[in-house]
Amino acid sequence: MENLSLMMAPLFSSKLLLVLFFGTLFGLVLGVLPGLGPTTGGALILPFTMTLDPLSAVVLLTSIYCAGTYGGAITAILINTPGTPAAAATCLDGYPLAQKGEAGRALGMATVSSVAGGIFSVIVLVFFAPFLAKLAYEFGQPEYFALAIFGLTMLASIGDGSPIKNLVAGAFGILISTVGKDFMTSIDRFTYGINELSVGIGFIPVVVGLFAISEMLTQSTLLDQVFKRVALKAVKLPSLLDYKLTWKTILRSSGIGSFIGVLPAEGGTVASLIGYSEAKRWSKKPEDFGKGSIEGIAGAEAANNAATGGAMVPTLALGIPGSATTAVILTGLIIHGVRPGPDLFREQPEFLYGIFGSMLIANIMFFVLGFFGAKIFARITLVPNKLLWPMIFAVSVCGTYSLSQSLLDVWIMLSFGVIGFFMRRYGFSVVPVIIGLILGELVEGTLRQSLVIFDGNWFMFLTRPIALTFFILSLIALAFPLLRKKNK
Amino acid sequence: MNNVRTKKRANKKSLPFFIGDAFKVCFVIITISAILLIQTFSFDIVPPILNRGIQPATFPKALLVLIIVLTSVIYYLSTKKPWKLEKKLPKAFFITLFNFVLFVVVSKYIDFFLAISILSIFVSYYWGERRVLYLLLVSIIFPIIVFIFFETILGLRFPGGIITNLYYY
Numbered sequence: 228m229e230n231l232s233l234m235m236a237p238l239f240s241s242k243l244l245l246v247l248f249f250g251t252l253f254g255l256v257l258g259v260l261p262g263l264g265p266t267t268g269g270a271l272i273l274p275f276t277m278t279l280d281p282l283s284a285v286v287l288l289t290s291i292y293c294a295g296t297y298g299g300a301i302t303a304i305l306i307n308t309p310g311t312p313a314a315a316a317t318c319l320d321g322y323p324l325a326q327k328g329e330a331g332r333a334l335g336m337a338t339v340s341s342v343a344g345g346i347f348s349v350i351v352l353v354f355f356a357p358f359l360a361k362l363a364y365e366f367g368q369p370e371y372f373a374l375a376i377f378g379l380t381m382l383a384s385i386g387d388g389s390p391i392k393n394l395v396a397g398a399f400g401i402l403i404s405t406v407g408k409d410f411m412t413s414i415d416r417f418t419y420g421i422n423e424l425s426v427g428i429g430f431i432p433v434v435v436g437l438f439a440i441s442e443m444l445t446q447s448t449l450l451d452q453v454f455k456r457v458a459l460k461a462v463k464l465p466s467l468l469d470y471k472l473t474w475k476t477i478l479r480s481s482g483i484g485s486f487i488g489v490l491p492a493e494g495g496t497v498a499s500l501i502g503y504s505e506a507k508r509w510s511k512k513p514e515d516f517g518k519g520s521i522e523g524i525a526g527a528e529a530a531n532n533a534a535t536g537g538a539m540v541p542t543l544a545l546g547i548p549g550s551a552t553t554a555v556i557l558t559g560l561i562i563h564g565v566r567p568g569p570d571l572f573r574e575q576p577e578f579l580y581g582i583f584g585s586m587l588i589a590n591i592m593f594f595v596l597g598f599f600g601a602k603i604f605a606r607i608t609l610v611p612n613k614l615l616w617p618m619i620f621a622v623s624v625c626g627t628y629s630l631s632q633s634l635l636d637v638w639i640m641l642s643f644g645v646i647g648f649f650m651r652r653y654g655f656s657v658v659p660v661i662i663g664l665i666l667g668e669l670v671e672g673t674l675r676q677s678l679v680i681f682d683g684n685w686f687m688f689l690t691r692p693i694a695l696t697f698f699i700l701s702l703i704a705l706a707f708p709l710l711r712k713k714n715k
Numbered sequence: 716m717n718n719v720r721t722k723k724r725a726n727k728k729s730l731p732f733f734i735g736d737a738f739k740v741c742f743v744i745i746t747i748s749a750i751l752l753i754q755t756f757s758f759d760i761v762p763p764i765l766n767r768g769i770q771p772a773t774f775p776k777a778l779l780v781l782i783i784v785l786t787s788v789i790y791y792l793s794t795k796k797p798w799k800l801e802k803k804l805p806k807a808f809f810i811t812l813f814n815f816v817l818f819v820v821v822s823k824y825i826d827f828f829l830a831i832s833i834l835s836i837f838v839s840y841y842w843g844e845r846r847v848l849y850l851l852l853v854s855i856i857f858p859i860i861v862f863i864f865f866e867t868i869l870g871l872r873f874p875g876g877i878i879t880n881l882y883y884y
Contacts (some may be wrong), residue, residue, distance in 0.1 A: 278868060391792070395744070395785045402751075402778045409771040414759045416771060417751070447811040448804060450842055613842035617835035617853045621861050624818075624831060629871045634822060641815050652801055653740045671774045678769060 233580035234353070237286065237588055246283045247585055250290030251592040257291065258298015259604045260615070262446060264311040265295030266661075267438040269555035270431055271622055273562065274629040281563035282581050288556045289582060290589035293345055293535050295552075296495050297593050298604065300337040300528055305330060305605050313495030313531040316503035320516060320523030327519055331463040336521050337528045338597045339465055340477045344529035345590035347481035348488065348536025352543075353583050355489065359544040360572040368680060369688055372673035373697035375666050378491030378547050380701040382659040390705075392655045400663020401670060403428050410668070411675060423635045430558045432627050432640040433664055437657040439623045440644025443616045445651065450612070462601045465521075473525040476506045484530035488537020494550025494658075495531035495538075502530025536586060543567050543579060547666065551658045554665045736801060737793030744786045752779040810841045826876025831858045 237243040257268035269288050276284035299314030304321035317337060324333040366374070382397040383390035406417045407427030418424040465473070480502035487498040506526025507516045516523050538549025539556075546567040548554035560567055565578070572579060597604075627640045647657045681687035688694050758772035814834045822830035836854035844850055862882075865871045873879050 274865075274869060389789070389792075391785050391789050395782055395789065398778050398782050398785070402775060402782070405775045405778070412761045412771050414761065414771045416758055416775060417754070444808060444811060447807045447838075447842065448802075450805070450807050611844070613839050613844040614849060614853055616842075617839045618857050620838070621831050621835060621858045625861050625865045625871075628827075628873070629865055629869055632872065634827075634874060637822070638819055641819065644815070645812070649740075653736060654798070674774070675769060 233577050234584035234587070236577065236581055237585045243283060243286055243581075243585065244588075246279070246287050247290050247588055247592060250287040251294040251589050251596060254291035254294030254296075254589075255298040255301075255593060255596055255600070255604055256607055258295040258310045258314075259301050259607050260610075261302055261306075261308045261310055261608070262442040263439070263619070264299065264552075265292045266434070266552045266555055267442070268295060269552055269559070270434040270438065271619075271626050273431055273555065273559055274626045276559055277562070281560070281565050282578055284559055284563055285556065285565075285582055286585040288559045289539070289586050290592070292552045292556065293532070293586055293589040294593040294596075296532050296535055297338070297341040297345075297528070297597060299531075300341065300524075301334065301597070301601055301604055302608055304333045304337060304524075306608060311495070313499050313534070314527075315496065316499040316527035316531075317524060319503065319527075320518070320520045323517070324519035324521070324524065329519070331461050332465070332469070332521070333519075333524055334601050335463040335598075336465050336469060336473065336524045338462065338594060338601075340473065340480070340525040340529040341532040341597075342590050342594040343477050344481045344484055344531070344533035345535060345593075346587060347478075347529075348485045348533040349583060349587045349590065350536075351485040351489075351533075352536040352539050352586070353580075356540045356544045356579075357572055359540060360569040363545055363569045365693060367691075368673045368676040369691050369694045370697070371669065372677050373688065373691075373694035373701075374491075374545065374547060375670045375673065377697040377701045377704065378541075378666055379663065379670070380704040381491050382662060383705055383707075389654060393659045396650065396655045396657065397659035397663040400660035400665075401667035403433065403660070403664050404667025405671065410672065421635070423631075423633055428639060428664075429630060429636055430554075430664060431630050432636045433643050434555060434661060435623045435627050436640040436643025437647035437650075437660060439619055440641060441647030441651060441657065443620060444644060444648040446612050446616055462598050464598075469521055473522055476509070476522045476525045477529045479505060479509065480526045480529035481533040484533025485537040487530070488534035488549050489540045491541050491547045491549060491662075494552070495534040498534035498537075499527040499531035502533075503527040532590075539582075539586070543571065543582070544569070546669070548662060551661050554661050557665060735793070735797065737790055737798045741786050741790040741793075745783050748779045748782045748786070752776060752783070755779065807841055811838055814838055822874075822876075826878045827874050828858060828862060828878045828882075829876065 237247065253268065253272070254265060257263045257265060268291050272287065272291065276287060279287065296311060296313055299309050299311030300317045300321065302308055302310035303314040303317040304325050307318050307322040309315040309318055321333045321337065324330070379397050379401075382393045404427070406424060408414065408418075408425050409416055415425060483502050483505060484495075484498040487501060488494065503523060503526045506522050507513050510516065510520070510522050512520065512522075534550065538553045541547040541549045542553040542557050544567070546557065548557050557567065565571065565575075623640065624637055627636050628634065630636065647660075650657055650660075677688065678685070688698070755772045755776045758770075760770060760772075814837050817837070818830045818834045821833055832854045835858065836850055839850055839853045844853075862873065866873070872883075875883070
């Protein structure tokens with residue numbers, strides 16, 4: 228009961244409600260614009276969060292996350308281009324249904340299933356995160372090392388790309404985290420005599436470069452691309468028949484999405500693809516999938532929004548990001564001096580339940596905004612790239628510069644933009660780089676501290692049951708994508 | 716039909732291995748990793764009494780070896796299943812890339828604000844915008860708004876330069 232009142236606290240704070248409204252609105256705009264999304268948007272807005280108190284800052288980032296994930300569906304349904312990667316599966320049935328003149332029905336189903344998935348995942352978050360945090364009390368340095376390794380091996384199964392390429396990208400991310408003074412011995416590594424590099428490479432320049440600047444370069448190769456937009460009269464609430472057809476799918480996909488979200492490094496994209504394929508597998512009319520099936524839309528959208536709450540579970544309970552966007556949220560927490568983990572649950576429950584509550588409210592807010600404003604948000608896609616991207620560049624440059632007032636950060640951002648462009652071009656996902664960068668310090672730190680505890684004996688890791696379990700899970704995580712590929 | 720097939724196979728065989736994207740990408744990754752790996756040998760070594768667990772160079776070394784091994788596997792797999800051919804990069808890409816270089820030079824030696832304006836107007840123009848009002852919007856009006864916003868709300872001080880100094884003094 229006490230926790231429930233803590234959760235509802237944001238409802239009684241006009242400041243938090245305003246932050247939530249702005250975050251939801253901004254998230255929807257970002258989600259609608261192809262190429263942007265909650266990860267880039269979160270990274271761009273991080274400098275502005277410095278003017279807010281820690282709770283407001285995290286509430287802003289989480290509301291962008293929730294609304295941005297849903298916003299991608301609007302573009303997926305109306306112009307057959309996913310606004311965010313997580314909405315890719317929504318295109319498969321959303322656009323064909325819109326082409327049949329039922330864009331309003333498709334968007335209505337996407338909105339309802341997104342909200343249902345989002346709320347379901349917040350409930351999972353409320354119950355599961357404290358449980359996981361309690362479990363984490365048992366963790367020492369070796370367990371955290373094994374957990375971080377498990378998180379990194381999960382990178383292998385991100386998206387539909389090559390697992391080995393994902394692992395190379397993840398190792399590259401960890402390598403970036405080694406730049407600067409070694410935290411245990413203060414010895415310079417890869418600093419090349421540049422003073423600013425002794426504190427390491429910042430997270431924001433890398434994220435903005437890999438997401439925003441590389442996308443700008445990608446857009447420069449797509450100037451002749453023409454989008455065919457389907458007209459939208461109004462968003463329609465699903466009919467009783469639609470609810471009858473989809474309620475099981477929504478429930479199943481919400482469960483799948485929450486579970487996938489909880490797994491370290493996985494996120495909405497994987498969740499929506501699995502949610503979609505499971506919806507097809509269980510459907511009485513699988514032949515309708517790909518031709519405008521309402522179940523297909525519900526399956527994909529419920530799953531990708533359910534992953535938002537799920538991904539917050541390891542982020543808050545263990546400090547291990549559940550997705551690329553939660554890596555940005557984790558950075559936001561750290562910038563504001565909040566260390567996620569079991570201690571946070573014990574010492575600042577009002578802070579955590581404030582986040583849970585605000586995620587719940589964000590889901591309701593994007594339902595209202597999406598339902599009544601989808602037509603307006605769809606018009607945002609009409610802003611031509613030739614105007615949009617130079618503006619995004621200006622914000623990216625100033626935002627990156629603002630964090631440590633260093634031009635070096637801006638150049639690092641541009642360099643990572645170019646690296647990110649070529650990575651994407653040749654099938655390397657950029658998400659593992661981000662996760663690797665976030666987990667890098669944890670991996671190296673816990674490994675070295677564990678070796679001190681074990682007196683340099685590597686085999687001692689195998690004597691710790693929890694660590695051993697994570698190592699076995701890591702092996703399974705590595706083998707799974709290879710087996711999946713073989714089965715295909 | 717058979718002739719066409721033979722011709723296709725002949726063309727494929729006649730391509731030297733270093734022309735393919737897979738080779739180029741893997742070669743670049745392995746070369747850079749090898750250079751970095753060599754550099755790790757010049758990192759300071761901690762005396763045993765201060766060394767906690769492993770030397771500071773060991774972890775990056777292990778990562779670089781892992782990257783080299785995995786990239787070699789990627790290349791080996793690409794010989795079995797070739798990568799799909801990527802389209803040639805258009806002129807607009809190289810112009811945008813050149814503008815990044817221009818931005819670095821102008822922001823370092825002339826002015827940060829001017830660098831943003833120049834990049835915005837060039838990119839917008841080369842991407843097809845010809846309306847003067849819109850070009851002014853992206854290159855002058857919007858950067859001014861962003862500048863003032865960052866300056867007043869975040870209390871940020873931008874690096875000095877011809878235009879920025881005029882604003883500050």
